[in-house]
Amino acid sequence: MNTNRQWLLAKRPHGLVGEENFEYAENPIPEPGEGEVLVRNLYLSFDPTQRGWMEDRESYLPPVQLGEPMRAGSIGQVTASNNPDFAVGDMVQTTGGWQDFVVVAPGQGVMGLNKIPDGIAPDMMLSVLGVTGLTAYFGLLDLGEPKAGETVLVSGAAGATGSVAGQIAKLKGCHVVGIAGGPEKCAWLKAEAGFDEVIDYKNEDVDARIAETCPNKVDVFFDNVGGDILEAALNHINMRARVVLCGGISGYNATAPIPGPTNLMNLVIMRARMEGFIVIDYMDRAGEAITELLGWIQSGQLKYQVDVQEGFENIPNTLSRLFTGQNLGKQLLKIADPA
């Protein structure tokens, strides 16, 4: 391979993101400078937050610029190295972007450059042990502070983050209720992930079902969705409830601002807290989380699903899957196998 295939951001999206927002390009493979390594991307991570990176506004990261490769987390393999800490053939996690090759050095990009421990498969590293798993871990435990016997409600529950958050809540002795879209996702949550109750927002009255499935009200709401789902949950919060704002996927592709919940005064009446967070603030504690998550996986107490698409040409459409709810578990795309 002599070229670096890329998908560049070509047009900022208005509404649902699609292939038309990107442009295919072929460029020379870059050369690593002093201290840098050249990484071949093998797996790309797809995350709802990427939609925000495409907007031309300040956020927790600068926007992706037009003409740049789309930013994305990735697993790859070192193919050339000017850094003594990395050898050709090493499997690494970085922010490789939508391209075959990236030049990086430790500390660069959102995720830096980190070797993957032996025995950890790329799909596990990019999902339950990656950003989405760590988001679930720190968001639920640090902000949600679930206590045994409490009720934890999770939206986007079949997603890569929500499913892990709910299972950690179960491990902490909570009554766990998940909100997800469609019978297939709901069935997986009950049968495999061990949620106590599930609510199919596509086919059920979410507000009424929260009342039914949370008879002691909601102590922790782990929210990935926002909008109407957040409003319904706020109707049922308990005294001193914690609302963990992880994301708001319901609004990411909106063409106009969507109204917020009309019932924020319930936070006052119930002396409740709503708090947002970004997992990159917790990266110095990633080791602690990965160790515990891996233990739960190995003991069979933590299940995860990955949805692995294939083919470089399918990259833009794979991002859209997140927003149409097509993905079952963590959305990945495999570009190539390791050498």
Add this chain to the structure above:
Amino acid sequence: MNTNRQWLLAKRPHGLVGEENFEYAENPIPEPGEGEVLVRNLYLSFDPTQRGWMEDRESYLPPVQLGEPMRAGSIGQVTASNNPDFAVGDMVQTTGGWQDFVVVAPGQGVMGLNKIPDGIAPDMMLSVLGVTGLTAYFGLLDLGEPKAGETVLVSGAAGATGSVAGQIAKLKGCHVVGIAGGPEKCAWLKAEAGFDEVIDYKNEDVDARIAETCPNKVDVFFDNVGGDILEAALNHINMRARVVLCGGISGYNATAPIPGPTNLMNLVIMRARMEGFIVIDYMDRAGEAITELLGWIQSGQLKYQVDVQEGFENIPNTLSRLFTGQNLGKQLLKIADPA
């Protein structure tokens, strides 16, 4: 006086509360039972939260029932006592309601029954040392956690709670900006209460003015208003900001739910917290707050305004003043002087 004049809740309000929601009545003066005292109400407190008590829905207190005297905080004087801790002539604070006389015992009602320390005037006890002052104290300090050099933004800033919250923030070394309605209130906030900057929401673009007056962004937003003001403030929060939800007066008289802020995702991007509280949870620490507030008043560091209406017949219309913004400072009504 042989009768107990009362204003009873006659009709639950839809929209702005007014005299038509109440009915005047005269009843016999009640007799205190074992351990109880008879109190003659001298001053009534008017608080935005009373509007919520008139709704037929569960909240942090049960609704006032139709045909009952309207619930209200009050200062009164003991006129008969079957309780050895209270003597005829004692000045007391209680939840006397909209009537001349009430029978109470310690521990009853929202505020219990407490003697007023010597030398504290009734209007001070019902304002800066009362529920509104304590709300400002605990909300700002316990939830807002202001640090010297931070920026504190207060809505409803000329109100009984907001004006105290802002002045406490000044005492803690913060840059303090108040949002209030009209030039008279804004002038008082700058000249008397020592706010650094004021925003007149009736005559200025709140969002643009927050940007101007809070060049380092908003670390603490103490919100009494909700709605559009909350949305504007959320546009300018700093990293790890604390939004203290004290009230939402913009929605109290709405006939339909008003949309919440469209920008709650800013809580995620800025890792910020929004938290509600009710001052009655802090009553066991009231002494600590009153001691500190009184010290600041006596040293001239804390100013307060009271707006004292008179006349039993004016009670219902005095409540409406809160929602039309007519009151300057804490709204009270004097029924009678002490004997």
